[in-house]
Amino acid sequence: MSRATLKDVAEKAGVSTATVSYVLNGTKKTISEETKHKVMEAVRKLDYVTDMNAKSLVVKDSKLIGVVIPQTEGKTHRLFSNNFYSEILSAIEYEARESGYQIIISGMDTDENFVRIAHQRNLDGVIAIGVCSDELLSQFEKIDIPVVLVDSYCKSAKFVNIRIDDALGSYMATKYMIQHGHKDIAFMCGTLKDNGVMQKRLQGYRNALKESAIPFKKAYLCEGKVDFQSGMELAQDIVKNNMPVTAIVTTADILAIGAIKGIKSEGRTVPEDYSIIGFDDISICDYVSPGLTTVKQQISEKGIGAMHMLSNVMKGVKDQDDLVLPVHIVERDSVRSI
């Protein structure tokens, strides 16, 4: 289909292209109602569509949101090897669509220059999910567009944060195990980074142990990547090394689901031999056997909230408070009393 241009509209309306532009962008108040009417008639007849790329040059409004998912584990095909990301992205995409925005996905490699991408695309705003490197945060500081950070403990006044209380979540999970009679509780997590989500969750685990006067044992700290494979291998090690634990607190459902598989592959069972608790409450928790008891965070609400907060920043709302969403335990069948 040959596409109508601004010039076509101008010709059909019998006015200059500048006049069409004034009418469409509302940038001049002295256009007569009759002229406006003629222009809009021509727009309708020609099915004229504003080129957003051109429009964005004038009105600084691309209606495009960048969603950044830092590939902290290195280059990989699998943007969504943890279902948490696909679930939150679903919610952001839906919410953006409802508000007239589209999303562009950047599975940022650690060495990429985001300033370049943001400027090239003239993004209206950015939502960054997960742990951002200091380098990426400093790039965000350089660009003067609204940024919402999801699951970050960054304290810069430049950014708005939406997250949960990660320490509280793991505290609750560990406490839950203790209440079920467990004392030898392993902690299975992704790469620990200063001020990152994993570090906060480790703190929650340690707080719960301390409260019950259970000494923290470094040997019970199982650090890997946040994916199924890693959970499986870490759990196999626990069994093979005869680590005397009866319970495993994990920092992600996908780790816990891998751990269940790893334990089964070593001829042991959940929850008979090991009690396991997840974190997130992704849909798969319900699919597996035994159903995974977990710390539920409201993943969709987090995505929707991030988009709402970004909308507010884009509208010029200042001083939004960080949003901390609640967590709670969802009981299924992967934890037993001893």
Add this chain to the structure above:
Amino acid sequence: MSRATLKDVAEKAGVSTATVSYVLNGTKKTISEETKHKVMEAVRKLDYVTDMNAKSLVVKDSKLIGVVIPQTEGKTHRLFSNNFYSEILSAIEYEARESGYQIIISGMDTDENFVRIAHQRNLDGVIAIGVCSDELLSQFEKIDIPVVLVDSYCKSAKFVNIRIDDALGSYMATKYMIQHGHKDIAFMCGTLKDNGVMQKRLQGYRNALKESAIPFKKAYLCEGKVDFQSGMELAQDIVKNNMPVTAIVTTADILAIGAIKGIKSEGRTVPEDYSIIGFDDISICDYVSPGLTTVKQQISEKGIGAMHMLSNVMKGVKDQDDLVLPVHIVERDSVRSI
């Protein structure tokens, strides 16, 4: 960071903005080497980044690929309620990134106007995944940009297709059940549409039955949506209605995984009471118990292939053959011999 403009570069280089533009776009051959050098020096010093939105107006190259996932089941938050979509999208995103493209996601509602979106964004190309409505296909025909259809049986010369042989896949699944002694085999699928993937798979099921002289029974056809909930409910109905089947052939792993849950919730077991086979081989097949025997399609290869084919069309390669990827059975523990 205040961003350098074309004007800044021109001032720094001591030339006109038109000259800077000529140099950057290579649109005029009569610029002296000295001037070129001065301009490029200024570009480097100012860290000038071309605005892709502006550039796309001139060179018709936005480096932006639209990925369309028609929301055939109606408006929903859950773009990825079937993990097949997140897995193929991961592959497309990675492949696009490697080729210097970014992807923009459109979870198209049935009533949306894609012509408008494609023009607004000046997309370089489109990958559409899953069954497209005739309306959407006719919109694709109207836009003069490259389109690759994934999992479509559309015969228009305008589009390139990448898919599997869906009838063959379900034929193999059904044959596999028959070889394991099953004769009363239910078929569980999503909404059947003329010339759609579900219809083709039904045909494969019927072909396998016919070959073994097993009559097709309409009562064994369980039609729902392609999601976990629907699989669970359809399986619960099979148990509750005492449908005398011993095996269930499904058209999606997510349906099969829901079916396993539904059967368990009715106090029956897989594969003892019912043998089940999936379709796709999404990662979750490995997570559930019993592990799901399934018809594997190479989901990542499909995504990568779609992006490769799109690159070819964008480069002007004509008459690409449709690509039909192979399928095979992956044996796990959800089917038993009777």
